[in-house]
Amino acid sequence: MDEQTALVLALQLVALFSIAGALLLYLLCKIRVGNGPEASGSTPGGGKAVLVTSADNSVGLQIAVHLANRGFRVFAGLKDGASSGSPDDSVPSRVIRAWQKHRESLTGQCQGALVALPLDVTREDLLHEAVDIIRAHLPAGEDGMWAVINTSGLSYRGRLDQQDIAHWDAILKTNVVGVLRTARTFQGLLRNTSGRLINFGVPESAEAGLVAYTASRYAVEGASNALRQELAPTGIKVVTLRLSGVSPELLHAPPKLDTLVYDASTNTIEQRNVYRKEERSDISVDISGCIEYQPLVLTECALRVLDVAITAGAPCNVYSLAPKGHWANPVSFFKSLIV
Template identity: 25%
Template sequence: MVPVGGAVAMRGDPPPEAVACPNHHVAFHKEKSVPGPEKSPMSGWDQVPAESSTLFSQWPTRAQRKTPAVKTPMATILAATRISRPLAQLATKTSHLKDVSASLRPLPEICSSVSRLQGRRSYATEVDEIGERPVLITGCDSGFGFALAKHLHERGFIIYAGCLLKEQGRGGSKDLDAMKSDRMRTVQLNVCDSEDVSRAVDYMTSTLKMPEKGLWGLVNNAGISTFGEVEFTSMDTYKEVAEVNLWGTIRTTKAFLPLIRRAKGRVVNISSMMGRMANPARSPYCITKFGVEAFSDCLRYEMRPHDVKVCIVEPGNFIAGTSLYSPERIQAIADKMWDELPEIVRRDYGRKYFDEQIAKMESYCNSGSSDTSPVIDSIAHALTSSTPYTRYHPMDYYWWLRMQVMTHMPAAISDRLYIY
């Protein structure tokens, strides 16, 4: 190939006015010539040495070659993606972030470009004086929030653990209060209730040792989940999930941002891998997590001038470690869902199909990891690193590869691989 006027001419082809790049919808045009003597259509080729021109003339054109288009068989693509399942069995548990460089990229010759984009997680560059920095965590009744509150307390932070069930004396608040620590304080906090959020702000402002220094970290962890295809899901369910996962995150963030800005601190929003790739039968959850991702990106842009860092943690399948779904809860949700379905939907789909979808959900819940430490490590890194990452992906090999395929490959391929 020979460069012509800023473009690239392929052998056997005349020099075009513009060479288009089909993958990126960009055309590289030749520079416009200044007024002067008219040049021949082949101007630009007159710079090519004579021996090279002779060589080019001997090459057949594309039409003469009649090379058939090479198509990759779908069977080959399907076989290639199936390697992700065996790879997931190489590790006994979900990888920790500090093991990423050694284990999360099992095929460096395939994933090397991705590895360079991702970068390596480093725990060496931490902020100064981690201890005595206040952090508010929502959703500490169980799951990630409860485990994170205890972990950060051990690291020396002052913890404000927001608990939905504190006033009822149930859930994680009871165990956290039993620690009898000056650095562990539970707060009644329903992220769906603006008055509850305002009272939490007042309580924190009045109990901070140095209110003028603000709040170092806010971890928006509170969330709920459900399942069911679009026609199986009521509008009330959509609104309920959005009220907690999306509006609750926004409501809490807006209330505490003045304290966060004062400290030049951190906002860490717990999203999900389903905030990056949609999944059938999970539309209420996916919608809200996609919204959390967009909100976090917008907030990150706006907070940059204030030296406030905004991070997103996108956990994989950790349902088994969050107590969101027990077999009894899944069945209770399914029974209620079926009873509330319109008659036409029940008749068209049938109970057999409905039960098959519920069985798939039970299988998904049972396949998740019960070790939540990768998620806890990710959040801790976002709060303690002097250069935190925008996004963290604590998940096993299969889900990491699936997320790359679903977010970067054409839908015609990713849909065939994972949906149909």
Template identity: 30%
Template sequence: MAWAWRREWCARAVGVALALAAARWWQAWLPLLGTLALARALASACALWLAPALPRRRLPGLSRRAVLVTGCDSGFGHEAALRLDALGARVFAGVLQPRGPGADRLRRLAPGRLRVLPLDVTDAASVAAARDAVHAEVQEHGCELWAVVNNAGILQCAECEWMDIDDLKQILDVNTLGPIRVTKAFLPLLRQSKGRIVNLISLADEVVLSCLTPYTISKFATFAFSKSLTSELSKFSISVHNIEPWIYRTNLTECASSILEKKMEKIPEDIKNVYSDEYKEKMKQLAYHAINLTSADQSKIYQVVESIEDACFSEDPLLRYTPGAHSKLVKHCSALIDFFQPIVLKFILRSK
């Protein structure tokens, strides 16, 4: 068996070595606890920045491996399906609109192995039908379902008090219960291949922004589900991998401002007078600038696609991916964001 690069642990070892070197040179100023704290910080930083850059080896025989990707109508899922197909894998691209422009583009650009599959992750019958179709096709072509990429997701913007419970149920149904339904349905096939589950989580599981309450709740829950799976499925040799990007300008983010505006129009009458028009206008501006100043351009979606590819087909995949320099910086600054955000909302976005 070819030796696989243990990228994450190699990177962490570099961080620990740097900390020990620092302790050797500055023994008088660096007590034991400081050394341990420095070692942990450097190990985490090296795992975040260095591990993805280390050499990687791709699994052999991709033509015998099939991958299911949900949410392929647009965005990450759409581009990932095309990329995995180009590598030679058999791709099942789950779409909500089988006759929509996204599905048509997939058929046009990948007319060979790629199969466009109707898949509504909120509908148990649709998920079961997709599972049966995948099972039949992998048997017919003599391959195995190697990976499931849970990518489908929606965005809801609102402060907690503005939030309609039905909106919260909807986003949980797609972003959290959707991956659970899909994973449960396809686990028997993954058990046979000892394959992989790849979950698109987003950094919303660590960085909480005002007005993204419903979305953040759904991503925290999905991260908890993913972490539980990591423990539960190890006995079947099924690995679980998280992709945690920050904001990229996709169809999902481009409609964020309009979604927020619609929610503001539907604020319940009994609390509408609490939030002045000035507050709501400043909140819209803050949301707009937060997305545009910290997001990556749509042309850099390839960073997320490369992480999905690596999680699916690397001999030594990482457990967590944070694609893009902007995502890594936001991850490092999450504590600062948590500290300053209430201050900003209190003093800059005062309603009165």
């Protein structure tokens, strides 16, 4: 056998083993997903309680509405209403009320629920009040939560030598200390159900002008790794979600309602929003009766990965919420599920 023939044969064997490896990873993913609630054929959420710590930002509101549509009983934290302790007229509050009104018209067809509550992860008193509110809304005989998702976060872009140090303090107080406060406060409710704590970890690539924000995300991922070991004896699972392809400013942007604008030149009415330049054709989310809002930062692919992280009986430690383009490559798809 000459050298060229041997090289071709070697490449063919590498390709064959790569395909076999990808199929094996696929089977492992199916086994992991099969351990979750969806395996029984029932509604994925099944009315299980989930806390989304902040629905004031775009990613938190999208996740809260998505999980409520999937049948979860979602408690959505609203910082804007925390100071008064009463419902406010912010965009997230209006979206949540619209969802609740639509659900009432379904006459039992939707098992999900969406409950707003005042919550600020930087305030210990509101965290403990949230525990009491959640317990009051749980069905009789239940005293636990399926998951807590930390969506609270801040980001400031700018050169390190030109940033105000107060911005660093705010980022660390919310993104890092807020995660630790949340983990400590809700351990009891998660322990009762062997639930899971879900945090956002490091971005796929670091960006200039986001030094403090990137540092906070590395701190959260490191803390999640340590918490995973510490909480394992209690049955609590700690999952890290890595977001890529979405700027932190858009991730934590306050949602804005779509508006109808009359165009006199064409005599037509067009729906517009302040994030029109940020829209992407691969984003499509059914919010089932809610008033329309933007931005929707997670793609359908990312939401499917989120569903796996939420429902799998034995979730992976880390999931990548990759943009849609990553899914065109099967190996990238499998790597996004098993890290």
